[in-house]
Amino acid sequence: MMESLYAKSGRAALPKSHPLRSTYTGLWQEFCSDIGPNFRDADYAELHADVCQAMDDTGSIMTQKQAQQAIAICRRYLLGKWA
Numbered sequence: 001m002m003e004s005l006y007a008k009s010g011r012a013a014l015p016k017s018h019p020l021r022s023t024y025t026g027l028w029q030e031f032c033s034d035i036g037p038n039f040r041d042a043d044y045a046e047l048h049a050d051v052c053q054a055m056d057d058t059g060s061i062m063t064q065k066q067a068q069q070a071i072a073i074c075r076r077y078l079l080g081k082w083a
Contacts, residue, residue: 005024006024009030011027039074039078044071048067048068051071
């Protein structure tokens with residue numbers, strides 16, 4: 001997980017003299033501080049459309065309802081006690 005976060009963080013592209021290059025210092029905290037707002041601020045209609053598109057391969061006529069349920073579960077898990 002940490003290696004994946006490091007790869008996505010852009011730290012490898014920092015100048016060699018930068019104190020965060022080649023370190024994981026504060027990386028988990030940075031991820032945690034971003035994930036909540038990223039999900040909270042996601043446009044629901046866009047998120048719903050993306051989930052429907054992903055689920056559409058099943059050919060189910062229930063895709064719209066299933067997408068709503070999937071998003072609700074994701075929110076419940078991500079928000080925990082804050083839901």
